Amino acid sequence: MKVLVCISKTPDTTAKITFTDNNTKFAEAGVQFIINPYDEWYALVRAIQLKEADASLQIHLINVGAADNDTVIRKALALGGEEAIRVNAVSDDSFYIAAQIAEVAKQNNYDLILTGKETIDYNGSSIGGMLAELLGMPYVSLATRFELSGTTATITREIDGGEEVNEVQLPLVVSCQKGVAEQRIPNMKGIMGARTKPLKVLEPAAAEHLTAIVSFELPPPKAGVKLVSADNPEELVRLLHEEAKLF
Amino acid sequence: MSVLIFLDQADGHIKKNSFEAACYGAKVAELTGTTAEGIVFGNVNDDLAALGNYGLKKIHAIKNPELNNLDAEVFTKIIADTAEQTGAGIIVFSNNMNGKSIAPRLSARMKAGLVSGAISLPDLSNGFVVKKNVFSGKAFANVSIKTDKKIISLNANAYKVTKVEGSAEVVEHTVTIPAIKVKVTAVNKVIGEVPLSEADLVISGGRGLKSGENWHLITDLAKELGAATACSRAVADADWRPHHEHVGQTGLTISPNMYFAVGISGAIQHLAGVNRSKVIVVINTDPEAPFFKAADYGIVGDAFVVMPKIIEAVKKLKASGHV
Ligand SMILES: Cc1cc2nc3c(=O)[nH]c(=O)nc-3n(C[C@H](O)[C@H](O)[C@H](O)COP(=O)(O)OP(=O)(O)OC[C@H]3O[C@@H](n4cnc5c(N)ncnc54)[C@H](O)[C@@H]3O)c2cc1C
Ligand SMILES: Nc1ncnc2c1ncn2[C@@H]1O[C@H](COP(=O)(O)O)[C@@H](O)[C@H]1O
Numbered sequence: 296m297k298v299l300v301c302i303s304k305t306p307d308t309t310a311k312i313t314f315t316d317n318n319t320k321f322a323e324a325g326v327q328f329i330i331n332p333y334d335e336w337y338a339l340v341r342a343i344q345l346k347e348a349d350a351s352l353q354i355h356l357i358n359v360g361a362a363d364n365d366t367v368i369r370k371a372l373a374l375g376g377e378e379a380i381r382v383n384a385v386s387d388d389s390f391y392i393a394a395q396i397a398e399v400a401k402q403n404n405y406d407l408i409l410t411g412k413e414t415i416d417y418n419g420s421s422i423g424g425m426l427a428e429l430l431g432m433p434y435v436s437l438a439t440r441f442e443l444s445g446t447t448a449t450i451t452r453e454i455d456g457g458e459e460v461n462e463v464q465l466p467l468v469v470s471c472q473k474g475v476a477e478q479r480i481p482n483m484k485g486i487m488g489a490r491t492k493p494l495k496v497l498e499p500a501a502a503e504h505l506t507a508i509v510s511f512e513l514p515p516p517k518a519g520v521k522l523v524s525a526d527n528p529e530e531l532v533r534l535l536h537e538e539a540k541l542f
Numbered sequence: 543m544s545v546l547i548f549l550d551q552a553d554g555h556i557k558k559n560s561f562e563a564a565c566y567g568a569k570v571a572e573l574t575g576t577t578a579e580g581i582v583f584g585n586v587n588d589d590l591a592a593l594g595n596y597g598l599k600k601i602h603a604i605k606n607p608e609l610n611n612l613d614a615e616v617f618t619k620i621i622a623d624t625a626e627q628t629g630a631g632i633i634v635f636s637n638n639m640n641g642k643s644i645a646p647r648l649s650a651r652m653k654a655g656l657v658s659g660a661i662s663l664p665d666l667s668n669g670f671v672v673k674k675n676v677f678s679g680k681a682f683a684n685v686s687i688k689t690d691k692k693i694i695s696l697n698a699n700a701y702k703v704t705k706v707e708g709s710a711e712v713v714e715h716t717v718t719i720p721a722i723k724v725k726v727t728a729v730n731k732v733i734g735e736v737p738l739s740e741a742d743l744v745i746s747g748g749r750g751l752k753s754g755e756n757w758h759l760i761t762d763l764a765k766e767l768g769a770a771t772a773c774s775r776a777v778a779d780a781d782w783r784p785h786h787e788h789v790g791q792t793g794l795t796i797s798p799n800m801y802f803a804v805g806i807s808g809a810i811q812h813l814a815g816v817n818r819s820k821v822i823v824v825i826n827t828d829p830e831a832p833f834f835k836a837a838d839y840g841i842v843g844d845a846f847v848v849m850p851k852i853i854e855a856v857k858k859l860k861a862s863g864h865v
Binding site: 309312388393415417422424425432437453458460464473506517518520521524534535536539541542 | 552557611613614618637638639640642643644645646647648649650651653654655656657658659671673674675676677678680681682683684685686687688689723724725726727728729730731732735736737738739740743767785786788791792793795799800810811814821823824834835836837838839840841842843844847848849851855856864865
């Protein structure tokens with residue numbers, strides 16, 4: 296059994312978001328980068344748990360990005376996984392990234408491909424679905440539970456107002472979110488071991504860019520909070536009703 | 543090149559967000575000088591012709607009963623085939639759970655650029671540029687779709703529903719479908735409650751409420767207003783409330799018209815899930831709570847004192863026939 300975990304690099308959840316170059320680039324100076332939380336805590340940790348239950352299982356990590364992503368990839372390897380692959384390309388187009396991952400996946404015949412629910416910077420929620428289509432595999436999105444028995448996966452996925460249980464045969468692409476696994480902290484042995492694990496760098500395959508980011512904008516600053524006295528909460532209800540017209 | 547809108551249904555009814563997608567799609571059609579059509583799967587009890595009131599001219603109803611549940615691969619194929627037969631050039635989804643499953647697949651299949659989580663109509667002055675949320679609500683990106691065919695998935699509550707006169711022509715299809723690979727073995731839904739992901743109004747509680755037993759302060763107000771309920775991660779982790787109510791960076795991302803937060807500090811990871819809300823109301827004892835910086839209205843005060851009075855005031859307003 297071979298599992299591929301898609302890892303992306305994102306600014307820390309508390310990073311200040313600003314832009315440079317006439318609002319066309321995210322200002323990286325002074326920003327701490329992390330493994331996208333959905334990829335780390337849920338997709339990767341679940342893969343590691345599967346390996347703990349079945350030692351013959353192999354985990355590969357993949358990232359599409361430039362050489363400065365290697366630090367984050369090593370951090371992921373410190374948690375687990377036998378090897379990592381970095382496709383040496385920078386793109387803000389989800390399809391282009393999915394096409395690169397699909398190319399690697401086709402060479403290696405993975406039984407299971409796990410992604411995070413979304414990147415916390417681009418918020419695309421797209422790459423898992425695109426990848427599944429490119430590989431002709433079923434796709435279950437927004438999983439909150441993932442169990443594997445032989446080649447049958449039992450997955451709970453989020454639906455509007457609740458959840459649904461799906462049963463699917465491998466091979467399969469799944470996007471993971473909270474519930475699939477619990478956050479782990481790498482131990483010393485993991486961190487030391489990660490230094491010597493293979494990190495293969497591949498040049499990108501030819502693929503189209505279907506979209507491009509033209510510019511970024513910050514939301515207009517809030518006008519400031521209108522405070523109502525705690526002695527007169529009825530006034531808040533009046534404002535929400537008459538001024539904001541919310542109900 | 544017409545506009546095709548995916549109308550998502552559950553239990554035989556078109557979902558609220560799909561009406562927003564329909565109106566949005568109809569407007570996009572108007573802007574691009576064409577007409578808007580809808581596509582819906584499975585058994586639907588609603589009057590499909592009445593979708594004309596949302597600006598749709600034609601509805602393609604794919605009647606196969608096996609399509610009541612989602613298999614993204616199968617849905618993608620049928621939507622792609624329908625788009626080809628009807629000459630649809632722009633396909634619109636709601637960026638809800640099913641939209642997130644199908645739209646990316648369709649994008650890869652049709653080689654059609656996708657903007658997911660769109661919050662604006664396309665700007666046609668220089669290509670085809672759609673604004674979307676990025677950085678978990680902390681910024682926007684203007685994204686240009688470079689391909690001929692285009693896919694947009696629209697965020698909840700990002701486009702206002704306005705009704706028009708009209709009736710849609712309903713065309714029923716039964717299609718041969720490829721083998722369904724995703725078997726749905728159970729569905730678990732909160733019945734009779736407003737789904738959080740679709741709600742206009744959301745009342746939410748944090749650790750400031752001290753224990754799950756005090757949640758009537760949240761649920762009573764929600765009931766009066768027909769609102770959905772939510773909570774902070776700390777609350778879900780303490781098992782005071784079910785996990786599906788947890789909003790934020792690691793929980794659900796929502797964009798209601800009103801997010802009413804009681805006893806929640808407003809940590810940055812919490813804000814990431816709710817900062818797209820139109821109006822934020824905060825009740826907190828601590829005037830320094832970070833949430834006040836993101837709020838539009840607020841009371842610095844004790845939830846246990848303030849909330850019963852707010853619930854009373856809403857009851858009165860309702861009794862006077864004003865809500
Ligand atoms: C990577 C990461 C991801 C995270 N993801 C999420 C997420 O998705 N969602 C999320 O919510 N959190 C998330 N968190 C946790 C987040 O940082 C906060 O710890 C959490 O939101 C705090 O919950 P809270 O506001 O309910 O509790 P607290 O921080 O304990 O705040 C309670 C608030 O209630 C007020 N209060 C106390 N008594 C009263 C009273 N009687 N009346 C009114 N107000 C009162 C207090 O002044 C305080 O502001 C994440 C953290 C990390 C590190
Ligand atoms: N550059 C990348 N390299 C590898 N995997 C990625 C990359 N970007 C996104 N992913 C994966 O795709 C998921 C969804 O990303 P997105 O569609 O951008 O929200 C992420 O959670 C990752 O698992």
